[in-house]
Amino acid sequence: MDLAHLAAGIGAGLTVIGGGLGIGKLASSAMEASGRQPEAAGAIRTSMIIAAALIEGMSFFGLVICILLALKA
Template identity: 65%
Template sequence: MKKTALLTALFFALVLCATPGFAQEAKELVEKAPLIRFDRYFGAAITTVGAAMGIGKLASSALESMARQPEVAGSIQTAMIIAAALIEGFTFFALVVCFLGT
């Protein structure tokens, strides 16, 4: 299901980019608003999606391991929270780099 949704989103993105006149419209939009840096927003979007996928995988694995060994659920939960906090920290750092970078 995840692969299908990802492939569908990629397909629609490619169709949008391949639409005749898309490049010209994008160029005109950038010329009208020269202070907007679309590469920063694209980098921020990729960063956010990557972090969401990482935390989702982390939570999935932690819940699966807690279901298999309920006696160690406390230590798994603690490790999961620490790892999620580290992922969020790196995500915020990457977002700052995206928006402040030149």
């Protein structure tokens, strides 16, 4: 056990916090928008999924670095 494992764990936690906050905020805005304008729900859902995928991609970059750190140790 050395610092790389600790770094990987802390990094994974921080990444999940960031990704969760981002997707949570996105979903809350999308829900609000489709609540205000139910006829546009389909278009909002599509763009929400695209944005969620992009946010998710960013957090996966972080997680991959964490995996590399954990495997290196």
